[in-house]
Amino acid sequence: MKHNIYLTCGAMALALAACSEDNGAGTSTDPNTVYAEDNVLWKAESGAYRINTAALAVVLPKGTVADGRWFWETQTDEEDGGRSEIVWPVEPGNGEDPLAPIIDNCGGICGTAVLDHGDLYYDPFVTVGFTLAKDSLGNSVPVDVSSWGGFCLTYTSETNIALDLDLGDSVNRELQLGLPSYTFPKTDSVESKCVRWSDFNLPPWLDDVPRSWSGDVGKKAAKQLVAVRLRIQGKTGSYDFNISYIGTLADDATFEDVSSSSVPSSSGVESSSSLSSSSEGVDKSLWNPAKHKVRVNTAFYSDSVWADGVEASGYWYVNSDQGGESKVIWPVADYAGGDLGAVMDTCGGICGTASLVKGEQEQDPMVTINVGIALDSALDVVPVDVSNWGGVCVEYRSETDMKLELDLGDSVNTALGGLAGVNMPASEEPVAACYPWSAFQFPGNQVPEGWNGAETAAEQLVALRFKIQAAEGDYEFGFTGIGVVNP
Numbered sequence: 001m002k003h004n005i006y007l008t009c010g011a012m013a014l015a016l017a018a019c020s021e022d023n024g025a026g027t028s029t030d031p032n033t034v035y036a037e038d039n040v041l042w043k044a045e046s047g048a049y050r051i052n053t054a055a056l057a058v059v060l061p062k063g064t065v066a067d068g069r070w071f072w073e074t075q076t077d078e079e080d081g082g083r084s085e086i087v088w089p090v091e092p093g094n095g096e097d098p099l100a101p102i103i104d105n106c107g108g109i110c111g112t113a114v115l116d117h118g119d120l121y122y123d124p125f126v127t128v129g130f131t132l133a134k135d136s137l138g139n140s141v142p143v144d145v146s147s148w149g150g151f152c153l154t155y156t157s158e159t160n161i162a163l164d165l166d167l168g169d170s171v172n173r174e175l176q177l178g179l180p181s182y183t184f185p186k187t188d189s190v191e192s193k194c195v196r197w198s199d200f201n202l203p204p205w206l207d208d209v210p211r212s213w214s215g216d217v218g219k220k221a222a223k224q225l226v227a228v229r230l231r232i233q234g235k236t237g238s239y240d241f242n243i244s245y246i247g248t249l250a251d252d253a254t255f256e257d258v259s260s261s262s263v264p265s266s267s268g269v270e271s272s273s274s275l276s277s278s279s280e281g282v283d284k285s286l287w288n289p290a291k292h293k294v295r296v297n298t299a300f301y302s303d304s305v306w307a308d309g310v311e312a313s314g315y316w317y318v319n320s321d322q323g324g325e326s327k328v329i330w331p332v333a334d335y336a337g338g339d340l341g342a343v344m345d346t347c348g349g350i351c352g353t354a355s356l357v358k359g360e361q362e363q364d365p366m367v368t369i370n371v372g373i374a375l376d377s378a379l380d381v382v383p384v385d386v387s388n389w390g391g392v393c394v395e396y397r398s399e400t401d402m403k404l405e406l407d408l409g410d411s412v413n414t415a416l417g418g419l420a421g422v423n424m425p426a427s428e429e430p431v432a433a434c435y436p437w438s439a440f441q442f443p444g445n446q447v448p449e450g451w452n453g454a455e456t457a458a459e460q461l462v463a464l465r466f467k468i469q470a471a472e473g474d475y476e477f478g479f480t481g482i483g484v485v486n487p
Helices: 011-017 100-106 169-174 217-222 341-347 410-416 454-458
Strands: 040-043 070-072 085-087 109-115 125-131 150-157 161-166 181-184 187-196 227-233 237-248 316-320 327-329 350-356 366-372 391-398 402-407 421-424 427-436 463-469 473-484
Touching: 085 125, 100 109, 109 125, 109 227, 125 161, 150 161, 150 181, 161 217, 181 187, 187 237, 227 237, 316 327, 327 366, 341 350, 350 366, 350 463, 366 473, 391 402, 391 421, 402 454, 427 473, 463 473
Parallel strands: none
Antiparallel strands: 040 237, 070 125, 085 109, 109 237, 125 227, 150 187, 150 237, 161 181, 161 227, 316 366, 327 350, 350 473, 366 463, 391 427, 391 473, 402 421, 402 463
């Protein structure tokens, strides 16, 4: 009996993960350990069927509810030719908590992982796990659980158990399906172990790791965790296992801490109203010229909340002022508009000269360089929710100030009397800057009634608009990366 409750990373990621060496170790503690009750996420002997995913000061995203239901076999080796399965001691149920009969029967999530190689080219596997939270449509959403400090596990297993941090389809694909992971060693007796966020690692086979995932990948993953997977993978055979407790590591001296070092401070952008910048560049998860070429990866991290039939756009386009004679002069002599591939080949990004000519208008002339977010099946622009980005990071240069604005479409823009925006100061050298939604201000700092600042605008975004507006003249500019504030 299979329950496909949560769909995410592909079998290839788990296959390649098996190629790396185990990264977990440690000795057992007394199996009759006294639990730190404040750190309990799930204890089978208490009769709980779900993980308490809202524990320890975890604040769920707006409009979501805690989930914590166990799932299994949502991703197995079957699609690649394997025949692995979990044999349960009793038949699972059909309700919202199908593993409840298993928990009642053996005081934990227990069974036999029957690994069958079949036609696979890698070691077979099965998984069990749980999701953190759901939105009103039942979609899994990322949650910041960094306050947990890590995970504690009480278990027995005849082979190693890998704990994978599932970040949802968009981020998993960005990581080439190589999830942050830690491996607990096999044990015939009940053992209780803890692992810190700092001990989770990306698999060594992962190429082209995004800049934002350098450093403490476990802690970064914990800030946007969608699900937890316990993966049993090995040679063809049958392996008994039992998981009876899951807890947090925060201030917990009950378990043996198998980590090798304390958690270092995380690197990255600040999530505040202030501007963050770094000479080392920014995360380029939305657009990296060397990787994404022309189109911006606008579906990154947020496509799970888009309506059916909506697809990512990510196309660049240019607008100029009405009544003025402004334009963008591109570095490609024969460029006539349309595909910016030739421009990118010339300057390794989007670059050009904003030639501002006032014409008959009274205000300063301007041009805007825009990125469309999404299209419907008729290829019309549609507003979509990208609030999960947390804000926008940009790597750029410009001979005059720019303004990054949140375009909500003509009718909404007109009704609001102006766009929420943030100033991007001039810089002749490349500069990296991150702008959380809280940094975007409406004209006159007048937030529309009922809006949660610019985050509400991010929930109905049509385009990102980089506005260059100044006195008449020619101003060079360039973009070499766009990313999200939530890495």
